[in-house]
Amino acid sequence: MSILRRFKATDLFRFNNINLDFLTETYNISFYLSYLARWPDLFCLQESPNGTLMGYFMGKAEGRGKDWHGHVTAITVAPEYRRLGLADGMMQLLENVSEKTYDGYFVDLFVRVSNTVAIGMYKKFGYSVFRRVIGYYSSGDEEEDAFDMHKPLPRDVNRESVNENGENTFVKPEDL
DSSP states (O other): OOEEEEOOGGGGGTOHHHHOSTTSOOOOHHHHHHHHHHOGGGEEEEEOTTSOEEEEEEEEEEOSGGGOEEEEEEEEEOGGGTTSSHHHHHHHHHHHHHHHTTOOSEEEEEEETTOHHHHHHHHHTTOEEEEEEEEEEEETTEEEEEEEEEEEOTTOTTOTTOOTTGGGOEEOGGGO
16 A cells, blocks of 8 residues: 655655656756745655655645635656546645645646646546636747636635636736
């Protein structure tokens, strides 16, 4: 049975099997370390009994007032461990910490509009599209839109973090 534990700085030298995937956003080491220092309870990984890293998530708490929320910066599972329910467990932990530790109104994340598998998974977890961000992802001359997906937490009693027409609500990255 695998364990879900907090990420450690030394794990940065062991997670290439997870990170080297075209759908996974990768960052520089200082970015990972800043999350680890600031939000250690929102940076966790799944590890197999033999010590292989299977997946991880990193998040943060941000916003003001009714926009105070947990944010999923990254969640990824190594290809050989996908479709085992690991992402579900990791997302539940992130949502629980966002609710109980940070008292957030909702959890949000950004996902490429072309990543239909991930969008379907997030919808299964209770997320819905809040808005579409034009050209959010860019590399070189290529740009791709993102869906900003939200899941309300119990503090959002009026479900203000939900937009029933989210897929048709367009914003620019600078308007976030």
